[in-house]
Amino acid sequence: LLANIIPRWLISERDSGRVKRPAAFDCRGTEIFQTHAAPFLVRSQHFHSSVVSLKKRPQSEPPPRELDLLRYDMKDLWKSPKPALVLGFAGLIPFVTPTLFMAVTESYYPEVAYAQLAYSACIVSFLGGARWGFALPESSPAKPDWINLANSVVPSLLAWATMLMSDSIIPAVTMVIMGLGISLHYDLSLLPTYPSWFKALRSILTTVAFFSLVGTLIVNGIYPEKKIFLD
Incomplete structure (x- = not known):
């Protein structure tokens, strides 16, 4: 219960x-x-x-500097086609020879300096034309747009301005050095760039040309002026 x-x-x-x-x-x-x-x-x-x-969280890397890009390209210099190497270094002869000749003779010759200046203007104009040609093929990373083609014309205009100032060696050489520097800057980093071997070759050739032109300015400042062809 x-x-x-x-x-x-x-x-x-x-x-x-x-x-x-x-x-x-x-x-x-x-x-x-x-x-x-x-x-x-x-x-x-x-x-x-x-x-x-x-x-x-991955750290954002800063954009590579132009000198860093060039450092990685220099190892590809010897991958250049043999004709490009031979013709490129042979093209330095009109840059280097006038400066060495005037330095050895310890005299500044306006005719020699003018020949070097005219050749430099031709090279600057050629670099602009090379950029234009690089942008034309359909498979090229550089498209034939306003930026690429307009920047291709700038070196030619600087070369033209150089020849207009050829009566005075200092501003003319300064202008052609600017043309070489701007062209190199375009080719290395600013625009769609060339192959690595060409950028390495261009950098070496431009550096030698730059020091050759600076050497002409130094010769003009320290040595007396002489005439090769007497009036």
Whole structure:
């Protein structure tokens, strides 16, 4: 009889709400603890994830400088076609010979300097034409747009201005040096560039031409002027 009464009494007490199970209390306590601890856990997880993202975020690399590009291209110099190497270095003779001749004779000859200047203007104009030709083929990375073709004309205009100032050697040589430098800057980094071997070859040839022209200016300043052809 007691076995039949007690379970019914417990069931009626539980249903009326007067008896609370310890399990229910434990569950509420756990929920209360989790409710108070949730913001802290969220902040901790957010901080941890932000630290991990900062550690894993790749550092943005600065754009390569022009000298860095040239450093990687110089190793391809000897991959140049043999005709390009021979004709390129042979083209330095009209640059180097006048300066050496005037330095050895310790005299400044205007006719020799003019010949060097005229050849330099031709080379600057040729470099502009080479850029134009590079942009014409359909497979070329340099498209025949306004930027490429307009920049191809700039060296020719500088060469023309050089010859207009040929009566005075200092501004004329300065102008042709500017033309060489601008052309080299275009070819190395500013526009869609040439093959690596050509950029390396161009850099060496332009450097030798630059020092040859600077040498002519130095000779003009320290040695007396003489005439090869007497009037």
